[in-house]
Amino acid sequence: MSKKLVVGASGFLGSHVTKALVAAGQDVRVLVRPTSNTESIDHLKLELVHGNVLDSTSLEKAMNGCESVYYCVVDTRAWLQDPTPLYRVNVDGLRNTMDAFLARGAGKFMFTSTFGTLGRRCDGPSTEADAFNWWEDAPEYIRCRVVAENLFMEYCRDKGLPGVACCVGNTYGPGDVGPTPHGNLVRLAAQGRLPVFWDGGGPSLGIEDAARGMILAEQRGRIGERYVFAQRWVSFKELLTLAATSGGRRPPWIRVPIPVLDGIAKITERVCRFLNLESVVTASSIKCARMLPNVKCEKAERELEWIPSPVEQSVHKAVDYYLNRMPL
Numbered sequence: 001m002s003k004k005l006v007v008g009a010s011g012f013l014g015s016h017v018t019k020a021l022v023a024a025g026q027d028v029r030v031l032v033r034p035t036s037n038t039e040s041i042d043h044l045k046l047e048l049v050h051g052n053v054l055d056s057t058s059l060e061k062a063m064n065g066c067e068s069v070y071y072c073v074v075d076t077r078a079w080l081q082d083p084t085p086l087y088r089v090n091v092d093g094l095r096n097t098m099d100a101f102l103a104r105g106a107g108k109f110m111f112t113s114t115f116g117t118l119g120r121r122c123d124g125p126s127t128e129a130d131a132f133n134w135w136e137d138a139p140e141y142i143r144c145r146v147v148a149e150n151l152f153m154e155y156c157r158d159k160g161l162p163g164v165a166c167c168v169g170n171t172y173g174p175g176d177v178g179p180t181p182h183g184n185l186v187r188l189a190a191q192g193r194l195p196v197f198w199d200g201g202g203p204s205l206g207i208e209d210a211a212r213g214m215i216l217a218e219q220r221g222r223i224g225e226r227y228v229f230a231q232r233w234v235s236f237k238e239l240l241t242l243a244a245t246s247g248g249r250r251p252p253w254i255r256v257p258i259p260v261l262d263g264i265a266k267i268t269e270r271v272c273r274f275l276n277l278e279s280v281v282t283a284s285s286i287k288c289a290r291m292l293p294n295v296k297c298e299k300a301e302r303e304l305e306w307i308p309s310p311v312e313q314s315v316h317k318a319v320d321y322y323l324n325r326m327p328l
Contacts, residue, residue: 002067002107003027007053007097012176012183013112013168014072015040016211021070022046024215031062040175053093059100068107068218071097074114076181078141078288081273086144094148098155098163108218109163115203115228115295116142116288117149117167125233126293128167128226137291139284149226156224164221166214169230169295173207173314174321186315187322189240190247197237197252198261200290203230204239206314209306216304227300231308236289242312246319261286 004021008014009030021028022044029047032038038048051058053073063069075089094111101109119130132146155161176183182202188194213229221227241251256264265283300306 003029003065004068004070005062005066006030006070006072008073009041010036010038011072012178012180012207013171013210015175016207017070017072017214018044018046020211020215029062029066037177040177053097054088056096056100059097060104063100063104069101070110070214072112074112078139078284083140083144086141090144090148091151095151098161102159102161109161110214110218111152111163111165113149113165113167113226114145115167115169115230116292117146118293118295120293125296127296128228128299139288141288162223164217164223165226166217167226167228168210169203169205171205171207171210172311172318174317176318176321183318185240186243186318187326189243189252190249190319190322192249194240195252196254196256197240198256199258201233201235202292203295204234204311205229205231205308206311209308213300213306216306220304227304228295228297229300230295230297231311233294234311242315243319246316247323258290
């Protein structure tokens with residue numbers, strides 16, 4: 001049996017990809033940093049190796065004897081004042097991993113991208129055919145993800161990388177150890193600690209559906225193509241209301257206008273900069289959340305036979321997980 005390598009297996013998506021592969025009886029090796037929290041995969045039958053996408057030697061060793069690679073490494077810190085770490089991990093780390101794969105791999109390279117790399121349309125939801133068209137308006141985090149996806153496509157086109165890009169929406173569900181930034185909103189609402197909501201939202205889906213989509217993309221996806229994975233658009237108001245009611249709490253009732261939210265974010269940024277702290281609420285992260293396009297996933301449904309479950313089910317699972325793990 002050919003061995004599968006999951007890079008970034010301790011993360012939210014990576015851990016679920018790993019679980020799904022192991023459950024399917026696959027021979028799995030995972031590459032994680034020595035400092036990573038691996039509680040989500042510790043109980044699984046797999047081979048664990050330590051390394052880093054910025055360390056080419058560890059990547060080459062991890063690739064040895066593996067066929068396909070699931071690249072699930074993403075630095076999602078859209079709020080960083082200095083985007084240098086984002087480019088180092090999301091672009092340089094990807095380049096290192098693709099180079100190592102081309103030297104040793106033999107199957108497919110599954111790349112975790114984002115729906116944020118799709119172009120925005122005025123006449124309806126975006127699809128894989130819509131090239132990115134809002135660079136000037138995009139926050140640095142989105143620009144970084146676009147640069148990474150362009151690099152990936154360049155490797156597929158010019159270097160023969162047998163890769164498939166998976167443009168994943170906002171994911172919800174159990175096992176969000178971090179938690180992720182959007183998962184943390186669900187947690188706070190479920191605990192009754194978030195009385196406010198704001199405009200905007202994003203294409204969303206369950207984390208298990210996202211993992212299944214990546215595996216289907218390896219099995220059936222076309223080389224050099226990207227596939228969007230999202231069940232439907234969910235507004236912040238709907239998301240937070242669903243989380244609060246699922247947790248037995250009052251739904252958020254105070255709407256905060258975006259200009260006010262921007263003002264709060266800028267003040268928070270200044271205070272955190274003065275105190276040498278990292279602020280997760282920044283003008284850039286708010287801009288990112290409200291500018292992302294709506295999408296259609298008909299290509300994944302048609303070519304991969306990927307049928308997602310209602311995102312509400314995954315939000316309920318997420319709430320149960322957060323409340324059991326982090327009760328008030």
